[in-house]
Amino acid sequence: MLRLPKVRIIKKRPDFQHVYHAGRSMACRYFVLYVMETEEHAGKVGFAAGKKLGCAVVRNRVKRLLRECYRLHQEELREGVAILLVGRKAMTTAKRDVVERAYLALGRKMGIFS
Template sequence: MLMLPKSRILRRRIDFQRVHRFGKSYSNRYLVLYVLTASGLEDKVGFAAGKKLGNAVTRNRVKRLMRECYRLNQDNIKKGYCILLVGRKSAVGKKYDVIERAFLDLGRKAKIFGR
């Protein structure tokens, strides 16, 4: 069973800001992916959903879907990247397979998949 340990998840606001400000961004209709290398935050991942998406229940559902997409595909991601996934308004109400396809598409664009 693949796990996503809490030690690999971004928690601090300053870390989110660093990845957002200095990372390269890739986007599609459902997600925005920020990728940062050589930052001291290697192999960490963060998930964000702004208040424009809706209430807390809606935002948490979008974050759960993004977390699950990352968790199931984390073995395919190259080492040395810090990743921030941000949900967009159109991701609200979508099923897992749609979000996973969007994540995999962004990962291919960003060339973070290897192995």
């Protein structure tokens, strides 16, 4: 079973902002993927869901879906990249398999998989 260690999760605001501003991004209907080539944050990932998505229950569901998609495919990621996944409104009603397919498609376009 694959785990997502807490040391690989970006939690601090300056780290989020660094990946957000310095990284390149691509969006799909369900989320926005930010990717940054870095040594400092290599292999780390951040998850975000803004208040526009809804109440805390909805935002937490969005982040759980993003974490699960990342967790299932974390072994396929290239070395030396930090990614940030930001949920969008359409994700509040989406199923996991649909979001996972979108994650894989967008990840291939961005070149984050080896």
